Amino acid sequence: MNELAAPVPRPFVRDLDREFEQRLAEASTLAFRVAYSVLRSREDAEDVAQDAAVRAYRSFASLRDPGRFRAWLVRTAWRLAIDRRRGDRRRGAREQAVAALDAPSRTVEEIAASRQVEERVWRALDALPETLRLVTVLGAIEGHGMREVAALLGLPEGTVKSRLHRARQQLLETLG
Amino acid sequence: MKTEHQDLDAFDRELRALLSVEPSVDLVAGVRARLAEAAPPPVRWRVLVPALAAGLAAVLVARVLTRPAPRPPAPPRAVAAAPRPIVPSPAPLPAGEPGRPPVPPARPAVRPPDVIVEPGQEAALLRFVAARNARAVSSPSGMAASTALDAPLAPPPPIEIAPLEVPSLFDTAGSPARSDS
Numbered sequence: 001m002n003e004l005a006a007p008v009p010r011p012f013v014r015d016l017d018r019e020f021e022q023r024l025a026e027a028s029t030l031a032f033r034v035a036y037s038v039l040r041s042r043e044d045a046e047d048v049a050q051d052a053a054v055r056a057y058r059s060f061a062s063l064r065d066p067g068r069f070r071a072w073l074v075r076t077a078w079r080l081a082i083d084r085r086r087g088d089r090r091r092g093a094r095e096q097a098v099a100a101l102d103a104p105s106r107t108v109e110e111i112a113a114s115r116q117v118e119e120r121v122w123r124a125l126d127a128l129p130e131t132l133r134l135v136t137v138l139g140a141i142e143g144h145g146m147r148e149v150a151a152l153l154g155l156p157e158g159t160v161k162s163r164l165h166r167a168r169q170q171l172l173e174t175l176g
Numbered sequence: 177m178k179t180e181h182q183d184l185d186a187f188d189r190e191l192r193a194l195l196s197v198e199p200s201v202d203l204v205a206g207v208r209a210r211l212a213e214a215a216p217p218p219v220r221w222r223v224l225v226p227a228l229a230a231g232l233a234a235v236l237v238a239r240v241l242t243r244p245a246p247r248p249p250a251p252p253r254a255v256a257a258a259p260r261p262i263v264p265s266p267a268p269l270p271a272g273e274p275g276r277p278p279v280p281p282a283r284p285a286v287r288p289p290d291v292i293v294e295p296g297q298e299a300a301l302l303r304f305v306a307a308r309n310a311r312a313v314s315s316p317s318g319m320a321a322s323t324a325l326d327a328p329l330a331p332p333p334p335i336e337i338a339p340l341e342v343p344s345l346f347d348t349a350g351s352p353a354r355s356d357s
Binding site for chain 2: 021024025028029032033036037042045046049050051053054057117118121122124125136137140141143168171172175176
């Protein structure tokens, strides 16, 4: 909001707010999912996504480009989620209780089998280094291609391709 | 090789499914609420913080500039030559109880010097000091400056010293005889 702090005509401020809401509507789900991939809790992921959005609003004058806003929001949500996960050891138990309530129609065996698969996937993802984990997550969300992941991370496409290849090699070792 | 690909494909499918969660419809509304309840707009801080810093710096500079320079040590002060009122000597110590040493009275912080006065002249001296303090009497001639400071000095009076009479060592009369040996 530093850039917004200077006295500006009200119509201009209203335009900025409208533009911000538009950008947020386009990118908030992506930020939420990125945060969820780290925290695995809807509540915590929404909190982090909102926190990232508030920060984005404060710097919005320099983030008016849609692509830039989206990338900034995703990276900020990822960083905030990583920080929160380090400080929250009770997250796992809370999310398990919520997941059990979400699927009341399934049998106990189905829930247990699903939980096993889920645990296996999260464990394999957690075993990846942070840089490889982020490209894997972004590639899995919304069917992003290599070019989109590169744009979100501000990296060359070749770097993303190399990271994805290394991530898959490590995943094979973990899953095998 | 085929199994590895199957494992990775299964992993991708599962991960996609796990990450296809939808946020609640209140996500954007929550952002609006947070922005609305945010503390005072930063414009105030952008003005207040530099102003407070400048004020603090000005106060510090003013204090440094107005601090008095360290004084040199003061010269020893002349002791006042005016006569002090005579303080009667303290009463004799009361006799202590038998078996106990007498308890001395508390000493005053500054004790005036004792003045020895001849018996019978104390009342006259007290009257003189009182009149002197009231400037009712002029200074005695011996206490006042008799000459102006710029007057030429009178030659000192001659000192009359009687010549010494030294008796002769070789007075024969009554002196023991010297032996030449």
